[in-house]
Amino acid sequence: MKLYTFFRSSAAFRVRIALNLKGLTYEPIPKVFANNEHRAADYLALNPQGLIPALALDSDDGEVLSQSLAIMEYLDEKHPTPPFLPADALGRARVRSMTLAIVADLHPLNNLRVLNYLRREFKQDDQGVADWYRHWVTAGFQGLEQQARRHSKAGRHCYGDALSLVDICLVPQMYNARRFETDLSPFPTLVAISTHLESLPQFAAARPEVQPDAV
Amino acid sequence: MKLYTFFRSSAAFRVRIALNLKGLTYEPIPKVFANNEHRAADYLALNPQGLIPALALDSDDGEVLSQSLAIMEYLDEKHPTPPFLPADALGRARVRSMTLAIVADLHPLNNLRVLNYLRREFKQDDQGVADWYRHWVTAGFQGLEQQARRHSKAGRHCYGDALSLVDICLVPQMYNARRFETDLSPFPTLVAISTHLESLPQFAAARPEVQPDAV
Numbered sequence A, B: 001m002k003l004y005t006f007f008r009s010s011a012a013f014r015v016r017i018a019l020n021l022k023g024l025t026y027e028p029i030p031k032v033f034a035n036n037e038h039r040a041a042d043y044l045a046l047n048p049q050g051l052i053p054a055l056a057l058d059s060d061d062g063e064v065l066s067q068s069l070a071i072m073e074y075l076d077e078k079h080p081t082p083p084f085l086p087a088d089a090l091g092r093a094r095v096r097s098m099t100l101a102i103v104a105d106l107h108p109l110n111n112l113r114v115l116n117y118l119r120r121e122f123k124q125d126d127q128g129v130a131d132w133y134r135h136w137v138t139a140g141f142q143g144l145e146q147q148a149r150r151h152s153k154a155g156r157h158c159y160g161d162a163l164s165l166v167d168i169c170l171v172p173q174m175y176n177a178r179r180f181e182t183d184l185s186p187f188p189t190l191v192a193i194s195t196h197l198e199s200l201p202q203f204a205a206a207r208p209e210v211q212p213d214a215v
Helices: A010-021 A041-046 A068-078 A089-103 A112-121 A126-151 A165-179 A188-198 B010-021 B041-046 B068-078 B089-103 B112-121 B126-151 B165-179 B188-198
Strands: A002-005 A027-030 A054-056 A064-066 B002-005 B027-030 B054-056 B064-066
Touching: A002 A010, A010 A068, A010 A165, A064 A068, A064 B089, A068 A089, A068 A165, A068 B089, A089 A126, A089 A165, A089 B064, A089 B068, A112 A126, A112 B126, A126 A165, A126 A188, A126 B112, A165 A188, B002 B010, B010 B068, B010 B165, B064 B068, B068 B089, B068 B165, B089 B126, B089 B165, B112 B126, B126 B165, B126 B188, B165 B188
Parallel strands: A002 A027, B002 B027
Antiparallel strands: A002 A054, A054 A064, B002 B054, B054 B064
C-alpha cells in the first residue's frame, strides 16, 4: 500500500499508527503542504477532497481511500486483529462518539488550511492563531476528559482496558496540543492515557519527527 | 427514545432523518442554543461534550449517545433495514469518506459556536461570517461533487443507487448552504441528489421549520 502523508499532519499520524498496529507495511508518499502538493491536479485525481492522508490499496485496482476515520474503519474490517472497536454495539457507539469529538469537532478547526485563513482573511498574528488553537483543544478535551474518566478502566486506554480508535486519535491530538503549548493540567486522565500509548512502539514509530519527510 | 435537539442544528437534522428512515419514534427534547441550554450542568451530565444532538436510549439504562455519526452507525447496527451503508468494505469506506467530508471537514467549521467566536474574538461582521461560511461549504462540496459524479448511479443518491449515510448528511448541509446563499451552480450533481432526497417524507419531516421548537 501507499500512504499519501505529511509528517506533521495529525490525520496522517493516525493512519500511520493504525497501519503499524495492524502490522501492515506501506510506502510513504510525502506531500509537501507548503508547496500545495495536496492541491495539485495529479493528487486531486486520486483524492478529490484534496486532503491528507489517502491510502492507495494493493487490491481493488489500487483504489485510493481518503478520510482517516474511514481508512481506519476499513483497515479494521479487513484486518480484525487487534480490534479497533469493542465487540458490542453500545461500546462501539461510545468509542465512535469519543473519536468524533477529536476527528469532527476538534481537529478540523485547527487544520493548517484554517489557520492560514485566519492569518490571510482575518489578519491574525501568531498570538491570535495560538489562542484559537488552544481554545478548541481545550473545548474538545473538556468533554473527552469526562468521557475517559467514565469509561477508562486503568488509565491506559480511553475506553475500557483495550486499545480503540479514540486512542489512535488521542495521541496525535495530544502531540499537537503540546506543540501549541496548551495547558493540559485540566486533563490528567487524557495525559496519562496518551503517555502510556506514546511508549508503545507502534505509536512511537508514527511520530512526526521520525518520518522520512520530517524537516 | 428521547432526542436532545435544536431545530436548526444540522447534526440534529441528520439524526431526525435517520430515525425517520428507520421508522423509529422519539420524543424531541429541544435545547435552546441562545439560552446556552446545551452547556447547562444537567445536560453536560448527560452529554459531557455539550453538543447537540444526543439520543437517550430506551434500553441500556437510558444511556445517552452523542455525536450524530456515532448515533447513526449505532441505529444502523441495531436496526439494519433500510441499511445506511453498502454491503462491501470498499463501498463502506467510500461512503464513510464522503460522509466525513461533511461531518468532519465542513460542518464543524460552520457551527454556531465557531461563528460566534469569529464575531467575538475577530470582530467579524455578518459579511465576514458569511464569507467564511461559504468558503468552507464551497471547499467541501468541490471534492464531494467529484466523488458523487464518480459513484452516483442515477443522480438520486451520492453512492450507487441506494440511500446511505452521506445522503443523510448532504440534505442538512445543502439546507444550510442555501440559507447562507452559497453559489451552488458548481455542484449540479449534489443539488440534483439533494432535491430528490428532500422530496422523501422521512427527509421532509426532519426539516428545521417543521420541528416543534422552530421559531
